[in-house]
Amino acid sequence: MDLDDQESVQYQASGGEDSDDDNFIPPDSDAEEENDDDDPIKPEEVNSDAEYDSYPRRKGKRKTAGRQAKRQLPKQPQAQQSGQSPGNDANALAQYPHSARLTQTRWYHGVLGGWIRICFCEDFYGPDKGAVAAAEAMVSRWRHYEVLPSKLLDQDKCPQPTPWVADDFEWTQALAQRDWFCRFWDHLRREGKGQTARGLSADEASPYLVRPVAELRVLMGPHTSHASQREFTFSYHQSITLGHDGLPFGASGDASSDANGGANRSGGQPAGWMFDVGGIVTFMAWAPRAKSITQILALAAIPHTDQDVDAREAAAHTPSNEEQKRGIVQLWEFQGFQGDNGVMYPSKEPPRLVQTLCFDWGRVKKVEWCPVPSVVDHHLGVLAVLSGDGQVHVLSVEEPGEDELSAYEKIDKPLVSLGYEDEKTSVEVTCFSWAGINRIVTGHSDGSVALWSLAPRCCLARQPVHSTHVINIASAYPSHPHVVASAAVSGFMTLLDLLDPGSESSCQTNPSTVTQSNLLQWSDHLQGFFSLTASTSPLNTTVSFVHSRTFAATMRKVMDGDAAPTALAVGCHHPFLLVALLDGSVWACNPMNRIFAPRHYPPGQKVKILEHEHVPAARLHNPTPVLAEKNGDTGATSAAAAARELPFRGVSRILQGFGAILNHGHRALIHMGQAHKKTKSTRKRVRRKPTVDGGEAGGDMEGNAAGDGDGEGDGEFGLYSDPTKIILREPLSRTTAMAWNPNIDFACWAGIAMASGLVRVLDMGVDH
Numbered sequence: 001m002d003l004d005d006q007e008s009v010q011y012q013a014s015g016g017e018d019s020d021d022d023n024f025i026p027p028d029s030d031a032e033e034e035n036d037d038d039d040p041i042k043p044e045e046v047n048s049d050a051e052y053d054s055y056p057r058r059k060g061k062r063k064t065a066g067r068q069a070k071r072q073l074p075k076q077p078q079a080q081q082s083g084q085s086p087g088n089d090a091n092a093l094a095q096y097p098h099s100a101r102l103t104q105t106r107w108y109h110g111v112l113g114g115w116i117r118i119c120f121c122e123d124f125y126g127p128d129k130g131a132v133a134a135a136e137a138m139v140s141r142w143r144h145y146e147v148l149p150s151k152l153l154d155q156d157k158c159p160q161p162t163p164w165v166a167d168d169f170e171w172t173q174a175l176a177q178r179d180w181f182c183r184f185w186d187h188l189r190r191e192g193k194g195q196t197a198r199g200l201s202a203d204e205a206s207p208y209l210v211r212p213v214a215e216l217r218v219l220m221g222p223h224t225s226h227a228s229q230r231e232f233t234f235s236y237h238q239s240i241t242l243g244h245d246g247l248p249f250g251a252s253g254d255a256s257s258d259a260n261g262g263a264n265r266s267g268g269q270p271a272g273w274m275f276d277v278g279g280i281v282t283f284m285a286w287a288p289r290a291k292s293i294t295q296i297l298a299l300a301a302i303p304h305t306d307q308d309v310d311a312r313e314a315a316a317h318t319p320s321n322e323e324q325k326r327g328i329v330q331l332w333e334f335q336g337f338q339g340d341n342g343v344m345y346p347s348k349e350p351p352r353l354v355q356t357l358c359f360d361w362g363r364v365k366k367v368e369w370c371p372v373p374s375v376v377d378h379h380l381g382v383l384a385v386l387s388g389d390g391q392v393h394v395l396s397v398e399e400p401g402e403d404e405l406s407a408y409e410k411i412d413k414p415l416v417s418l419g420y421e422d423e424k425t426s427v428e429v430t431c432f433s434w435a436g437i438n439r440i441v442t443g444h445s446d447g448s449v450a451l452w453s454l455a456p457r458c459c460l461a462r463q464p465v466h467s468t469h470v471i472n473i474a475s476a477y478p479s480h481p482h483v484v485a486s487a488a489v490s491g492f493m494t495l496l497d498l499l500d501p502g503s504e505s506s507c508q509t510n511p512s513t514v515t516q517s518n519l520l521q522w523s524d525h526l527q528g529f530f531s532l533t534a535s536t537s538p539l540n541t542t543v544s545f546v547h548s549r550t551f552a553a554t555m556r557k558v559m560d561g562d563a564a565p566t567a568l569a570v571g572c573h574h575p576f577l578l579v580a581l582l583d584g585s586v587w588a589c590n591p592m593n594r595i596f597a598p599r600h601y602p603p604g605q606k607v608k609i610l611e612h613e614h615v616p617a618a619r620l621h622n623p624t625p626v627l628a629e630k631n632g633d634t635g636a637t638s639a640a641a642a643a644r645e646l647p648f649r650g651v652s653r654i655l656q657g658f659g660a661i662l663n664h665g666h667r668a669l670i671h672m673g674q675a676h677k678k679t680k681s682t683r684k685r686v687r688r689k690p691t692v693d694g695g696e697a698g699g700d701m702e703g704n705a706a707g708d709g710d711g712e713g714d715g716e717f718g719l720y721s722d723p724t725k726i727i728l729r730e731p732l733s734r735t736t737a738m739a740w741n742p743n744i745d746f747a748c749w750a751g752i753a754m755a756s757g758l759v760r761v762l763d764m765g766v767d768h
Contacts, residue, residue: 120596123554124527124547134163138525139592142575147588147607147660149574151748151765153342159573159747162524164479173478174290177372177437181382184455185396188415195396196413200358205408208326208358210279210301212236212757214617214649220246222657223611229655233648234758239275239350242760246610246656249348269345272749272762273334279303281753283366283518284737287381287397288373293337293344295741296354297751298383299330299759300364304649307731327364327387329357331400334761336746344745346763354400359411362388366517371434371477371742382415384440390428391419392442394454418442418452431517433484435475441484441498443470449486451498463501465494472520474529476548483548485529487520489513493531495551506552518567518737525575526592530558530568541565543579545595558591559606559663563729569738573747580735583727584612586752588764589663608658609764614732614756616650650732652756732756 125135141156142149150157161170188194215236221229222245230247232240241249249270279301287296306324333354335347370382380397387393393414400406418440420427431443439460440452447466450459466488476483487493491512497504512534521530526545533544533555541564545556563582570577579587586609593604732755741749748765 120554120556124549138163138575139596142590143593145576145766146590146593146605147576148764148766149571149576149748151343151763151767159571159744161573161744162479164524164527169478173372173437174375177370178375180437180455181374181376181379181396184415187455194413195411195415197409197411199406200408200410202408205356205358205410208328208408209356210277210303210328212276212278212304212649214647216276216757217648217651218758219651219653221655222246223655224657234276236276236278237353239273239352241270241346241348241350242272242274242762244271246654269339270348270763272346272760273351274758274760275332275351277301277330277753277757277759279757280307280732280755281737281757281759282364283368284739284751284753284759285367285369285383286739286741286743286749286751287369288371288742290373290375293335295334295336295743295746295749296380297332297334297739297761298367298369299332299753300367300385301328301330302363304732304757306363324388325360325362327359327362327385329364329367329383329385331355331357331397332759333400334749341767343765343767346749346761351761353407355406356408357395357397357411358408359385359387359393361385361391361393364388366431368432368434370437372437373743384432384434385414386429386432389419390426390430390445391417391421392429392432392440392452393417394440416454416457418454418457420444430469431471431473431486433473433475433477435477435481435484435498439481441473441475443473443486445469447488449473449484449496449501461498461501463496465496465505466490466492471514471517472531474520474522476522476524476527479524479527480548485520485522485531485546485548485551487514487531489515491534493520493529493546495548508546508552508555516564516566519565521568521570521577523570523575523591524572526595530570530577530591532565533557541581543568543577545591556595558594559587559589561585561587566734566736567738569740569750571740571747572742573744578609578738578740578750578752580738580752582734583729584614584733584735584754586610586612586735586738594663602662604663605660606663607660609762610654610656610752610760611658612652612654612733612735612754612756612758614650614652614730614754616730616732617648619730620651650756652754652758654758654760 121132121135121139125131141160145157149159152158166172185194216234217231218234219229219231228245228247232248243249277299280303281299281301283300285298287298289295331354332351334351335349336344337347339345364385364387366386368384370384374381378399380399383395383397385393385395394416395411395414418432419429419442425446427448428445429442430445433441435441435451438454440454442450442452444450447464447468447470448462449465449470450462452458453460465486468489470486470488472487474485475481476485482498484496484498485493486496491514492507494505494507512532514532519532522528523530523545526547527549528545528547530543530545533542535542541561542557543559543561543565545558547554558577559579561579561581563585565579566582567580568577575590575592577589577591579589581587587606588609589606590604597603734755735752736755737751737753739751741747741751749761749763752760752762754760
């Protein structure tokens with residue numbers, strides 16, 4: 001490089017030697033002022049930042065505040081403190097501001113601004129960019145609906161089929177199901193086999209029917225107004241049409257008014273129906289239908305005497321072995337109509353029982369329709385029934401007729417039965433799930449999982465998975481029918497790939513003892529399973545989401561409750577979740593708002609759909625156990641005698657109209673209560689200690705130990721750790737079964753069955 005005149009003179013003055021960086025002569029002041037405009041960090045700015053912005057001025061209560069105060073920053077050179085240049089080194093870089101070590105200097109402005117955890121979308125649905133985009137579109141589609149789905153026909157809000165299958169998947173599956181059923185039926189007919197059934201009269205079907213001993217009194221209405229609540233009497237199989245205020249449609253005097261007294265956005269349409277089954281519904285399933293405004297709901301019902309502990313103790317009635325062999329499945333019909341906006345609403349016609357299927361295989365534990373709708377003329381579908389004999393019986397159900405003999409049908413022989421009846425070990429089927437048109441996967445009492453073919457009948461695979469009874473099982477149909485998740489009584493949930501069951505398996509290392517079925521559901525939209533999760537507190541239960549790709553690694557909490565869950569239901573054309581608890585409450589939430597929500601963002605909301613409470617007749621107008629013992633009578637005998645004297649079998653109360661609340665976990669609520677406590681008076685308080693008799697001991701105390709009545713967990717035990725929250729409720733108050741409608745036009749309809757015998761079918765869609 002050539003030197004200019006000034007540099008040549010300096011070179012000669014130095015004796016002709018090369019100058020190093022230490023002998024570098026800084027430019028004049030004019031050149032320095034010109035370079036200051038291009039320097040991103042000036043020496044004056046470095047000194048100013050070090051003097052004023054090195055330490056945070058606020059007195060925070062974070063855990064790191066104490067450690068930050070003890071940190072000593074290095075002293076700056078004398079040249080910087082005097083405002084001079086950082087040195088004569090041409091290659092030296094200005095020192096980075098020390099405030100960056102203590103404060104956040106990087107911000108992200110992009111997709112995360114919409115409160116979406118991209119890491120979960122990429123881990124769950126990546127690396128395909130199209131799959132990640134489809135997942136983000138689903139989150140953006142439903143994230144504004146906090147608790148209930150939208151039923152509008154808008155392309156950006158209406159329910160949609162699963163995006164993880166082909167566009168013509170439903171149509172091709174329907175054609176395949178028609179061809180398979182015709183071949184299967186013709187093959188059985190040629191061999192002289194197949195299903196045999198005959199019609200029964202009302203007298204012949206009477207031993208099979210679930211008949212209650214008396215009527216049921218029900219108190220219904222909004223919980224906000226006691227004056228609006230009314231009492232009604234339900235007889236056997238009686239049904240009514242409900243309004244949006246929880247009362248019979250039109251009973252409030254204004255059919256277009258909601259529970260809050262305002263105008264109903266549904267235009268005065270009914271909100272659903274309620275009817276009395278007469279027994280305990282163990283399972284329910286909607287029939288898939290291609291195009292029909294008539295919806296069919298299958299209910300598996302058992303008598304109350306099967307679970308009546310008081311009656312058994314009093315020896316008033318004990319079901320015999322002959323009675324235990326009788327099982328029924330009720331088919332209820334619901335009519336819908338299309339509104340002016342194109343949305344399907346419940347009609348004003350009450351539901352009716354169109355057919356009762358009777359058989360001698362034992363009490364029905366579970367029913368489930370083939371997930372593909374039948375397109376065969378006059379054919380309703382294929383129904384699988386798990387009965388008390390430990391086998392799965394597959395039935396062909398025709399369209400119910402209008403004659404008397406079609407109301408009751410006795411099935412002597414099913415299409416096919418699945419199970420190991422010849423084994424000496426007496427292995428029984430404890431649960432099952434459809435894995436396609438011709439495939440059913442079953443869980444057994446010895447902990448094994450098997451895959452069955454219906455036509456021809458054979459066991460394709462059987463894998464030892466658990467060491468105890470398999471209580472829940474679900475397949476990832478329709479996108480991954482070969483992926484199966486199962487949960488045993490021990491609580492370990494296992495994921496199994498039936499394509500290679502010997503090596504492709506995974507399990508959760510988070511055990512929680514499960515004795516209740518209906519607590520494992522597959523969501524094809526989210527590509528994961530919803531199930532019960534272990535909790536550290538007996539007063540708190542958690543429902544979590546586990547993605548099929550990261551089954552053993554990532555578990556996302558969805559909802560927490562104050563009681564043990566009894567049933568789960570996730571939508572077929574939307575990801576919204578229904579959770580039923582042991583206290584009789586049913587909750588709804590949008591799980592995506594908590595699965596993909598960041599830590600610093602509120603995790604969405606949840607709403608209580610209804611609250612059911614039941615008191616049997618044995619608990620009404622009967623003497624206390626102490627008085628009964630004095631009279632020489634047991635409490636069970638006196639309760640049974642009192643129940644026989646009353647003209648009704650019990651009293652139920654169903655309340656609705658609750659508002660949405662934050663979907664926080666119990667730990668977050670406890671922290672909120674502790675923070676609320678610190679903001680109160682700082683005077684010393686004497687905490688009250690609970691005594692054995694349920695009272696409180698201790699000195700005077702300002703406020704209440706439970707949070708001054710605000711319910712924020714302000715006391716000694718926190719919100720969910722207070723032992724006074726342990727409540728023994730009536731067994732018939734719980735919700736036993738729930739199910740969303742699998743048909744896309746009625747995707748917002750859901751059935752809720754209560755142990756008292758009442759069943760509600762509600763349209764939960766939001767049309768605004």
